[in-house]
Amino acid sequence: AQTVTQSQPEMSVQEAETVTLSCTYDTSENNYYLFWYKQPPSRQMILVIRQEAYKQQNATENRFSVNFQKAAKSFSLKISDSQLGDTAMYFCAFRTGTASKLTFGTGTRLQVTL
């Protein structure tokens, strides 16, 4: 069975600073996909970034980037130049290559302050 662990229940960062959210996972599969979703107080789950396990290059989306360490089964999210609108719950999620089911971590609540 796959598990996803987010060890930081809450984090805080000042506006314009950089913050890194941690995620580790456990799987025996070789083909899988990893995701970061954010869920602001408005509650809609929004896809932030996606990483294919077979790709060595870390995914980036504007101010969001990941540090994917396949051997360590680590998938951290770096948010650069944090903005107030980044305040949200962030969920790390995992899916095997052929399955449709997403396995979510418990989430990290990020607060961006002035």
Add this chain to the structure above:
Amino acid sequence: DTEVTQTPKHLVMGMTNKKSLKCEQHMGHRAMYWYKQKAKKPPELMFVYSYEKLSINESVPSRFSPECPNSSLLNLHLHALQPEDSALYLCASSQDSGGATDTQYFGPGTRLTVL
């Protein structure tokens, strides 16, 4: 356009009521999902429809009845719910189910309160 819409936004119902949640997407996706999310918890998968057929039922009680009338629409029929069923119900869709392009896009959710 990665929009999934859900209606209603809020729903309050009694334990003897029958109500339905609706989800719609116009992205040509062939897989649709229902999730239940309790406060401060991650979403829990309930059902998956792939090409309009139910492919996954995560042992959900029969008081929740999904329906996929066509590839763009997904309903969740509710009957005889319990107060513990109060939660945010999220719908999601993806291009395929289990394929390489299977990135799920979520709707804004329906906040359900059972009295």
